[in-house]
Amino acid sequence: MSEHEIDSRGVRGFRFAGVSAGLKKKGGLDLGLVVADDDVPAAAVLTRNLVRAAPVELTERRIERGRARAVLVNSGNANACTGKPGLAAAKATTEAVAEAIGASKKEVLPASTGVIGHLLPAERVIAAVPALVSDLAEDGVARFARAIMTTDRWPKVARVALDLGGETVTVLGIAKGAGMIHPDMATTLAFVVTDAAVTSAFLRKALRRATSSTFNAVSVDGETSTNDTIVAMASGRAKKPIRAGEKDGKRFVSALTDVLGALARTIVKDGEGAEHVVTLEVRGAPSDAAAERVAERVARSLLVKTAIHGCDPNWGRILSAAGVAGVSFDPTEVAIEIGDVVVAKDGMGVDGVERRAADVMKRAEYTIRVTLGRGRGESHITFCDIGHEYVRINADYRT
Amino acid sequence: MSEHEIDSRGVRGFRFAGVSAGLKKKGGLDLGLVVADDDVPAAAVLTRNLVRAAPVELTERRIERGRARAVLVNSGNANACTGKPGLAAAKATTEAVAEAIGASKKEVLPASTGVIGHLLPAERVIAAVPALVSDLAEDGVARFARAIMTTDRWPKVARVALDLGGETVTVLGIAKGAGMIHPDMATTLAFVVTDAAVTSAFLRKALRRATSSTFNAVSVDGETSTNDTIVAMASGRAKKPIRAGEKDGKRFVSALTDVLGALARTIVKDGEGAEHVVTLEVRGAPSDAAAERVAERVARSLLVKTAIHGCDPNWGRILSAAGVAGVSFDPTEVAIEIGDVVVAKDGMGVDGVERRAADVMKRAEYTIRVTLGRGRGESHITFCDIGHEYVRINADYRT
Numbered sequence: 001m002s003e004h005e006i007d008s009r010g011v012r013g014f015r016f017a018g019v020s021a022g023l024k025k026k027g028g029l030d031l032g033l034v035v036a037d038d039d040v041p042a043a044a045v046l047t048r049n050l051v052r053a054a055p056v057e058l059t060e061r062r063i064e065r066g067r068a069r070a071v072l073v074n075s076g077n078a079n080a081c082t083g084k085p086g087l088a089a090a091k092a093t094t095e096a097v098a099e100a101i102g103a104s105k106k107e108v109l110p111a112s113t114g115v116i117g118h119l120l121p122a123e124r125v126i127a128a129v130p131a132l133v134s135d136l137a138e139d140g141v142a143r144f145a146r147a148i149m150t151t152d153r154w155p156k157v158a159r160v161a162l163d164l165g166g167e168t169v170t171v172l173g174i175a176k177g178a179g180m181i182h183p184d185m186a187t188t189l190a191f192v193v194t195d196a197a198v199t200s201a202f203l204r205k206a207l208r209r210a211t212s213s214t215f216n217a218v219s220v221d222g223e224t225s226t227n228d229t230i231v232a233m234a235s236g237r238a239k240k241p242i243r244a245g246e247k248d249g250k251r252f253v254s255a256l257t258d259v260l261g262a263l264a265r266t267i268v269k270d271g272e273g274a275e276h277v278v279t280l281e282v283r284g285a286p287s288d289a290a291a292e293r294v295a296e297r298v299a300r301s302l303l304v305k306t307a308i309h310g311c312d313p314n315w316g317r318i319l320s321a322a323g324v325a326g327v328s329f330d331p332t333e334v335a336i337e338i339g340d341v342v343v344a345k346d347g348m349g350v351d352g353v354e355r356r357a358a359d360v361m362k363r364a365e366y367t368i369r370v371t372l373g374r375g376r377g378e379s380h381i382t383f384c385d386i387g388h389e390y391v392r393i394n395a396d397y398r399t
Numbered sequence: 400m401s402e403h404e405i406d407s408r409g410v411r412g413f414r415f416a417g418v419s420a421g422l423k424k425k426g427g428l429d430l431g432l433v434v435a436d437d438d439v440p441a442a443a444v445l446t447r448n449l450v451r452a453a454p455v456e457l458t459e460r461r462i463e464r465g466r467a468r469a470v471l472v473n474s475g476n477a478n479a480c481t482g483k484p485g486l487a488a489a490k491a492t493t494e495a496v497a498e499a500i501g502a503s504k505k506e507v508l509p510a511s512t513g514v515i516g517h518l519l520p521a522e523r524v525i526a527a528v529p530a531l532v533s534d535l536a537e538d539g540v541a542r543f544a545r546a547i548m549t550t551d552r553w554p555k556v557a558r559v560a561l562d563l564g565g566e567t568v569t570v571l572g573i574a575k576g577a578g579m580i581h582p583d584m585a586t587t588l589a590f591v592v593t594d595a596a597v598t599s600a601f602l603r604k605a606l607r608r609a610t611s612s613t614f615n616a617v618s619v620d621g622e623t624s625t626n627d628t629i630v631a632m633a634s635g636r637a638k639k640p641i642r643a644g645e646k647d648g649k650r651f652v653s654a655l656t657d658v659l660g661a662l663a664r665t666i667v668k669d670g671e672g673a674e675h676v677v678t679l680e681v682r683g684a685p686s687d688a689a690a691e692r693v694a695e696r697v698a699r700s701l702l703v704k705t706a707i708h709g710c711d712p713n714w715g716r717i718l719s720a721a722g723v724a725g726v727s728f729d730p731t732e733v734a735i736e737i738g739d740v741v742v743a744k745d746g747m748g749v750d751g752v753e754r755r756a757a758d759v760m761k762r763a764e765y766t767i768r769v770t771l772g773r774g775r776g777e778s779h780i781t782f783c784d785i786g787h788e789y790v791r792i793n794a795d796y797r798t
Contacts (some may be wrong), residue, residue: 051722051730051746081715083731102753116715201586224723226715302701314513316480316625323450324623331450332482347450348482349516 006142009237011170012195013037013235016140017146021128023076023114023121031125032073032147033097033132034191038108040235042068043204045211045229047367054090054120055110056227062106063231066200069107071191071231072097072125073148075176078187079112079120080226089122096126100133111229113176114189114202137371141174148176148189153270158262160255162196164248168237171252173259177267187225188215190263192232196252197241205244206253214260218268218296218382232256252377252385265382274384276308276361281369282322285377290327292379294372297325308384315343318370330373337339337369404539405541405554409786410571411594412436412634412723414540417546420527422475422513423521430699431472431546432496432531433590436508439634440604441467444610446627452479453489453519454509457625460631462504465599468506469591470630471496471524472547474575477586478519479625489519496527499532510628512549512575513588531561540573547575547588552669557661559654561595562629563647567596570651572658576666587614589662591631594641595651604643605652606631613659616694617667617781630657662780673783675707680768681721683774689726691778693771697780707782712756715745717769728771735766 010016014036014284029396044063047055062068066363072094110122124349135143145155155174161168175190187307198206213231242248253373268277280299285291301321305341307314332347339360341353409415411436420430443462445455461467471493478485493507500507511519534542544554555574560567574589597605608737610629641647667676679698684690699705700720706713714735731746738759740752759765 049719050728051727053555076713081718081730081743081746081748082743086615116713116719117743225718226719235701238595314515315475319450319480320448320623320625322517323448323625327449328451331480344516346482347480349480 006145006157007159008142010138010141011051011172011193012237014193015136015138016144017132018137019128019131019135019357021074021124021339023074023124029147030074030076030131031128032069032144033136033195034144035101035136035231036235037068037071037229039069040233041066041198041203042233043200043207043232046269047224049224049226051081051226053078054082054086055079055112055229056229057087059109059111060091061231062103062109065356066204068233069103069108070097070101071109071111073111073189074125074152075110075148077114077120078116078227080116082119084394085119089120092122093125096129101142107230113189113227116226120313123165142251145174150176152177154267155261158259160258160263162251162255164238165240167238167240170194170304171259173263175263175267177270187227188267190215190230190260190265192256192259195237196232197237197238202225202244202249203232203234204336206256209253210257210260214264215256217380218264268382268384275380276287276385277365278308279367279380279382280382282372283369283378284371284373284375286328286375287377288379291377293382294322294325294327295379297321300379305386308361311358311361313338313343313361315349315352319344333373335371341367405544405556406543406558407538409537409540410569410592411636413592414535414537415543416531416534417539417542418524418527418531418534420473422473422523425721428542428546429473429475429544430527430531432469432535433543434469434500434535435634437466437467439632440597440599440602441630441632442599443631444606444622448623448625450625450628452477452482453481453485454478454511455487455628457489458508458628460508461508464575465603467508467632468502469500470508470510471631472510472588473524474512474547474549474749475516476511476513476519477626480513481518484518488633491521492524495528499528501705503767508630509549510588512588512626544573547651549575552574555662555665557658559657561650561654563637564639566637566639569593569659570654570766572662574662578668578766587628587666589614589629589659591655591658593633594636595633595638596635597633600644601648602633605655608652609656609659613656613663616779617663617778635663667781667783670783675784676764676781678766678781680766680780681771682768682777683770683772685727685772685774685779686776690776693721693724693726694778694780696720698780704785707760710757710760712737712742712753714748719745721769725795732772734770735747738765
């Protein structure tokens, strides 16, 4: 996967489009559409925020069937906290698309990203639908990827090809990132299309499993958006059906995980000005859930993020953040490694390693490993520092 | 209370000192001592972090008696994550003080703040004890207040006088602040001395109650230090005993709350470059505990802190942060007020109020009120924005 050049190739059974509907203040592509040739197996993972945007509400209802024909995505307006008028706007716009592509309205899923608290101008979206549908093309991935961006510095596309009994099956993912503390923008959207022949039930399970170790294991600014949405659709153009429990099923889940993992990492990298992408591994916890709590608490610590930004091997901050995660461990048993450098052992610092640890921290990507004790619980999270771009944005704010 | 000029007057029954022991790299006062004339009723509130510094461990053991004679405080070194040698250093230094003032070692409580993970150089502290004890004076409050500072911009002292049956009783508090994301420094220390005649049990209860609505209701950067310590001591020089349940008891708790409240507010104000101190009131929650969870989640949201810094009445971020607090509420019932401006009602924005709300947000101090629904639970928290000083520190970091 390249981050900056977009491979526009699609996947059998899908067409993609991206046009401008005048939703973004600065102009540019802001309305995207993915259409399958038929009503195909589909699954979604939606935000766990109690406050959910209108498109999330509607997508949740419509995905219950386990099938979908299209996804309509707009940037420039989140259509969140907009009440019944917001829901009406999400319905009206998806209905316009359904009509234009000859689908039932329940077959079109909406997703939005942008400013919270402003009603989506449905009339602008509806007016752009004819152009949007004309723009549909099998190799329209690049335009779709650009149309869903907000403050992303680059479009995010990842592709994995699987050889299944001599046939190439593709898993293609397209995402937009969560900016670091950017005004009105912390939404993650990701769309996965594949020509694999899978059932709705299997696709749903596979998506949940792949999400838990990828999108649910990254942290940019610790926020969960009102609009976070991941949708997967499978056209079933491949001849050989994939079933859960079989070897091919595992390979498909693995490919889906690779695609979502690649997208999640590039989202963290694009976390407005992040200079360091850190994978934090927590081991030796009483349980996986406990390890996850510690990982999340450390990853959202401002003191830890600042230390990472300053390439400062300040392991005391990591230990201190772990100590407030609500997990029971013995601080005097904790070991902390930065890259391959053991900086703390038995809860105390190791002498003479600061410079080597600081050198590791100058890298763009590295791993920090926290071993809490002798438990078997483990978890990992990928997160970033508070970067220069963040500083710049904040400084500009007032001038 | 003035923030920048220090009133050096003490309280009957106590002497104060501050000297330099060479613990701070940049020099200056870094060793403070408060000594009571006798072994008097005392109470402490200590960090809830699982990872606790050696002085916290020792103070917890020694305060069990409910009495203390002295508190030895150093800045420049937290003596945290220093294992058994750290505990030995805390013991040795407090024993040196005990010997010098003619007390038993268990009567001296230690407290430390500064860099984590470096052993307290006990020999330097012990070498400074004679000078420290010579420096003790009834009006030594200013020197003590300066000795416990780390990156604080000003010393923090608050005093409330109570008239109890014709006699003036004083509650005096001295604190140091938690800098905003400053390297190695997020510790809160506060010391309260009073000439009130109270029992240990009452002082303990009063301190816990006063802390819960003050120090436990402020948030600078969402961190809980390994060293946070509040100690209260009562010399009992006042003639009239104060008892729980009586009117004077309530007045004493109220005075203690005022002192801790004033100290907590000045700590937030001093949160490295904070420009806005915001009191967030959460009402209409299912319970007080639920309201507290929502208040804490909103106060540590980077998106909310950034909006406050930018004077941007971006209520969607507040609602979104509330939505991930793990509290059940109906988003379509939520109202949000910024100062006296209702910016959202029934979960939706109110038109035409943005400018007025932005004007409120230009103030140095204001209130945001979130009404979740029709429950009776409420809570409040005082927090600050991410200020210019923070930006500067982060920008300087790499140059």
